[in-house]
Amino acid sequence: MTTPRIAAAAFFCAIFGSLGSAQILSGTHLPEDTFRPTPYKGFHNLITTDIAGRPLPQFPGFSFVQSFYEGTDVNASVDLARLNHLTPGTYELFVVADQTATEWAPNEELIDVRGSSQTVSFTGATVASNAVTIDTGTLSADAGLRLAIGYDVVIDVDGDGRLTNGDVIDGYGAEPGFYVVRDPSSDGPLGTIETNVTVTGVKAGFEGENLFYPDNISSLGKLPLIVISHGNGHNFNWYDHLGHHFASWGFVVMSHRNDTVPGIQTASQTTLTHTDAFLGSLGTLDGGILDGHVDVSQIMWIGHSRGAEGIVRAYDKLFDGFYVPTNYDIDDIKGLSSIAPTIFLSKDDTNPHGVPFHLWTGASDNDVSGCASSSIVYTFLTHERALGDRYSTYLHGAGHGAFHNGGGSLVAAGPCQINRTETHRIMKTYLLPLAHTYFYGAPEVQELLWRQDEEFQPAVPIAGPCIVINKTYQRRTVARQAIDNFQFFRDIITSSHGGAVSFSIDSATEGVLDDPDTNFTFSAVEPMNGMTYSITGESWRGLTVDWSANDQNVEWEIRTGKRDISNWEYLTFRATQITRHPNTTAVLGDLTFEVELRDELGNKSSINIGAYGGGIEEPYQRTGCGTGTGWSNFFETIRIPVADFETDGAVIDLSRIEAVRFVFGPAFGSAVGRMGIDDLELTNG
Amino acid sequence: MVNSTRFGSKRFVLGTLAVMAVAAAAVTALSDRRAVEVSVVRGSSEKVHSILAALPIEVGTPFAHDWSSERAMVTGGWLLALEVEPEMLVRHQSADPVLYVGDHAVERINSGENSGRVIVIVPKRIDLENAPIYFGSAALPESVSASTRKLELTRARNDGAKPFSEAALSAAYKKGLSGSDTATVEFQDRRAVLEFAAQWIYEFCPDETEFANSLLLM
Numbered sequence: 001m002t003t004p005r006i007a008a009a010a011f012f013c014a015i016f017g018s019l020g021s022a023q024i025l026s027g028t029h030l031p032e033d034t035f036r037p038t039p040y041k042g043f044h045n046l047i048t049t050d051i052a053g054r055p056l057p058q059f060p061g062f063s064f065v066q067s068f069y070e071g072t073d074v075n076a077s078v079d080l081a082r083l084n085h086l087t088p089g090t091y092e093l094f095v096v097a098d099q100t101a102t103e104w105a106p107n108e109e110l111i112d113v114r115g116s117s118q119t120v121s122f123t124g125a126t127v128a129s130n131a132v133t134i135d136t137g138t139l140s141a142d143a144g145l146r147l148a149i150g151y152d153v154v155i156d157v158d159g160d161g162r163l164t165n166g167d168v169i170d171g172y173g174a175e176p177g178f179y180v181v182r183d184p185s186s187d188g189p190l191g192t193i194e195t196n197v198t199v200t201g202v203k204a205g206f207e208g209e210n211l212f213y214p215d216n217i218s219s220l221g222k223l224p225l226i227v228i229s230h231g232n233g234h235n236f237n238w239y240d241h242l243g244h245h246f247a248s249w250g251f252v253v254m255s256h257r258n259d260t261v262p263g264i265q266t267a268s269q270t271t272l273t274h275t276d277a278f279l280g281s282l283g284t285l286d287g288g289i290l291d292g293h294v295d296v297s298q299i300m301w302i303g304h305s306r307g308a309e310g311i312v313r314a315y316d317k318l319f320d321g322f323y324v325p326t327n328y329d330i331d332d333i334k335g336l337s338s339i340a341p342t343i344f345l346s347k348d349d350t351n352p353h354g355v356p357f358h359l360w361t362g363a364s365d366n367d368v369s370g371c372a373s374s375s376i377v378y379t380f381l382t383h384e385r386a387l388g389d390r391y392s393t394y395l396h397g398a399g400h401g402a403f404h405n406g407g408g409s410l411v412a413a414g415p416c417q418i419n420r421t422e423t424h425r426i427m428k429t430y431l432l433p434l435a436h437t438y439f440y441g442a443p444e445v446q447e448l449l450w451r452q453d454e455e456f457q458p459a460v461p462i463a464g465p466c467i468v469i470n471k472t473y474q475r476r477t478v479a480r481q482a483i484d485n486f487q488f489f490r491d492i493i494t495s496s497h498g499g500a501v502s503f504s505i506d507s508a509t510e511g512v513l514d515d516p517d518t519n520f521t522f523s524a525v526e527p528m529n530g531m532t533y534s535i536t537g538e539s540w541r542g543l544t545v546d547w548s549a550n551d552q553n554v555e556w557e558i559r560t561g562k563r564d565i566s567n568w569e570y571l572t573f574r575a576t577q578i579t580r581h582p583n584t585t586a587v588l589g590d591l592t593f594e595v596e597l598r599d600e601l602g603n604k605s606s607i608n609i610g611a612y613g614g615g616i617e618e619p620y621q622r623t624g625c626g627t628g629t630g631w632s633n634f635f636e637t638i639r640i641p642v643a644d645f646e647t648d649g650a651v652i653d654l655s656r657i658e659a660v661r662f663v664f665g666p667a668f669g670s671a672v673g674r675m676g677i678d679d680l681e682l683t684n685g
Numbered sequence: 686m687v688n689s690t691r692f693g694s695k696r697f698v699l700g701t702l703a704v705m706a707v708a709a710a711a712v713t714a715l716s717d718r719r720a721v722e723v724s725v726v727r728g729s730s731e732k733v734h735s736i737l738a739a740l741p742i743e744v745g746t747p748f749a750h751d752w753s754s755e756r757a758m759v760t761g762g763w764l765l766a767l768e769v770e771p772e773m774l775v776r777h778q779s780a781d782p783v784l785y786v787g788d789h790a791v792e793r794i795n796s797g798e799n800s801g802r803v804i805v806i807v808p809k810r811i812d813l814e815n816a817p818i819y820f821g822s823a824a825l826p827e828s829v830s831a832s833t834r835k836l837e838l839t840r841a842r843n844d845g846a847k848p849f850s851e852a853a854l855s856a857a858y859k860k861g862l863s864g865s866d867t868a869t870v871e872f873q874d875r876r877a878v879l880e881f882a883a884q885w886i887y888e889f890c891p892d893e894t895e896f897a898n899s900l901l902l903m
Contacts, residue, residue, distance in 0.1 A: 198902050204748070204876040205794070208899055233776030233796070257899075261776060261793060262751045263825030305778040342778050344825055367778045376779045400778070 051170035052178035060647035061128030070141035071459030081649030098150035098176035145250040148444035150176025183458035184432040188248030191215035201277040212243030212253040224298035228255035231305025238406035267310030279327035308341030335438035357386035362398030363620035364412040371625035372515040396468035414622030416466035455613025478685035486541040499557035519626025530579035542678035550665035566654035568682035579630035581674040590615030592669035605652040730819035730846030737766035740861035748875040750808040752826040763807035771801035780823035787816030817846035
């Protein structure tokens with residue numbers, strides 16, 4: 001996938017040695033087809049643009065995505081309105097092995113990985129009408145221990161079978177045109193060994209470890225380490241599904257006995273000391289076979305329940321210097337994943353700080369339930385405390401016990417529950433890309449972490465009448481610009497970046513994302529009903545709105561000086577339906593609405609969030625925690641490529657955007673609704 | 686009069702059982718509504734059915750008692766086998782009722798949630814004839830402070846919690862000491878205590894044999 005504006009900007013910076021980013025980024029907005037890296041390696045008129053993608057049922061009509069699951073269709077299209085250097089006509093299209101800009105040579109022969117090139121006709125006035133299928137699932141994703149293979153797409157304009165000036169390419173830069181990705185829930189290429197050992201240096205009675213590693217580890221280099229800390233009443237032998245899976249993909253996994261009954265401090269201490277003891281015992285564990293094959297600088301902690309809070313507390317102890325490891329240090333902890341964490345301790349003690357953090361929440365969890373009756377079970381709170389990259393996965397129908405493989409009760413309540421087999425497949429599908437993200441960056445799997453499952457599924461879908469997966473994805477270490485995160489300028493008519501916010505809507509409330517009482521029963525005077533994202537003493541804030549008529553809206557002004565959004569990749573926000581509100585229960589289903597940009601000349605371009613598939617999910621239909629039906633609110637992330645607003649020649653000047661407007665009502669999506677909104681921002685990555 | 690012998694990693698010390706004063710616990714009448722309400726939400730001594738065995742212990746290498754906020758070092762105490770209402774031992778992620786002996790939150794070694802039998806370490810050599818055994822308020826044991834523990838004891842007594850009878854304790858001592866006249870058993874360290882406790886788990890909680898095995902792995 002190409003990000004032409006950014007590529008152009010980076011190129012200019014590199015060429016002219018001037019980062020003057022504000023000037024260059026805002027003052028030299030170039031249509032992407034005019035990016036000519038003259039005189040780079042002899043190319044002086046090579047056109048780079050996005051080509052690979054998938055068709056959409058409505059405007060923008062085509063989505064230039066980056067990743068495709070192995071065994072599924074890959075499509076291509078061009079937007080002739082933007083790509084005005086390409087004359088409508090018939091061309092040869094090549095899918096070739098990925099090369100970077102430094103690897104491509106002028107006049108290089110194009111070798112199509114499909115066996116032969118494809119004749120395509122790009123004559124339509126819309127990007128949707130130019131869509132063609134360029135692969136029906138035949139392309140390989142076999143990248144050994146990595147999850148994807150990259151490909152570039154070339155439109156051979158002059159038909160000479162070579163990459164020459166005037167040709168159009170998707171994937172000329174550092175990233176390929178697209179990736180074909182393995183189903184991450186499938187077994188990896190390596191055989192695995194599981195063994196139980198004991199270590200010294202941890203609290204007596206808690207010495208046990210369950211290890212998993214590739215059976216050919218002696219011929220491998222140093223592998224990342226994943227540590228699993230179980231929950232209260234659980235067992236360290238209950239995570240075979242993760243242990244074998246990660247080991248088959250080239251990781252070492254250590255699940256340890258966890259001291260959870262006294263509480264979180266002891267649990268965290270076990271995580272810290274077991275990690276230390278394991279790394280200090282590599283020369284002897286299981287005959288020393290792991291010695292020299294564990295990368296101490298690449299560690300991920302996964303915890304469940306009290307153990308899930310424990311790993312965060314453990315990180316906090318490292319951060320505060322309360323625990324000084326012998327065999328690793330805080331920088332070696334590359335990320336955390338907490339499964340249904342409790343939240344006993346304050347933000348001073350259980351705090352992920354800046355380490356990448358991921359959260360699992362099961363909507364059917366009947367232990368860490370998420371009910372407003374006790375903040376101990378507010379799983380989302382740890383996520384809110386995270387200052388670094390943060391992610392969450394919310395599974396309808398998943399009980400507390402569904403996440404381990406120890407058998408017994410699923411510890412679940414509510415309708416349409418999912419079983420362990422289903423839950424574990426979802427865990428593997430998410431956790432393996434997450435580990436690759438933590439350890440390798442892994443641009444090839446980023447879309448697996450945020451695209452909605454309604455539209456992005458492996459060849460063997462993770463589908464079933466009860467499977468509903470919701471994700472949030474907030475990369476906070478990439479360039480981003482807040483439009484409104486509701487944390488500053490705490491009046492409802494001023495956004496956090498100082499712009500005006502206006503409303504034409506039934507009701508709107510900005511406030512702390514904390515249900516004010518101990519249940520989810522609807523109350524007309526509780527605008528934050530169902531919110532479990534904050535507690536007293538922590539002020540994680542957001543906005544709630546409801547509508548019941550056409551063309552109701554909320555509008556955020558973009559301040560002067562911030563109005564050139566053309567260099568931003570995504571307009572993103574997170575949103576949730578508000579549980580048990582009459583507008584929510586009136587129609588059970590995803591909420592949709594339109595996001596509209598307006599430039600200084602009054603031109604508008606709108607995209608319905610449902611165009612990409614899915615919407616804002618209905619609350620899980622669980623009763624209890626008061627009267628009514630519907631469990632806690634849960635945010636999910638929406639990301640709209642900024643460039644999509646220009647599709648098909650839509651008249652909008654992305655360098656002069658004065659307002660972002662959410663437009664509600666039957667002509668724009670859901671007829672009625674009530675919704676929470678947070679973290680409206682522009683991001684790159 | 687102290688003699689000592691070696692047994693495995695444990696050193697048995699002959700001693701004399703202190704003569705326990707039979708002090709009837711004062712049962713204070715519940716005088717206010719709030720106290721009654723509190724007793725309803727807490728567990729109670731009624732959930733602790735019997736004391737199966739009791740062994741006075743000393744530890745050569747002290748270890749931290751993680752079941753209180755002070756994390757005091759344990760140099761001696763009691764190893765007890767208790768029979769309680771199984772449901773009280775089911776572990777949840779949120780706070781569970783804390784098991785107390787007198788004004789001490791005890792360390793639960795095994796689960797016991799199926800058998801109702803749990804082996805515990807009392808972190809101090811207290812007078813069991815004056816110490817009711819009961820479940821207190823739900824909390825993380827590691828967060829329980831000395832003042833909270835005293836408050837829990839007062840509440841438990843107000844709720845009618847009583848120590849086990851002299852006869853019950855005598856039977857428990859006899860069982861714990863396996864018929865020998867050894868009054869105090871000294872262990873080298875915490876690990877030795879756990880290895881000894883494993884034998885009790887085999888005997889009292891046979892459904893947890895696998896766990897007992899794990900305590901003997903080192």
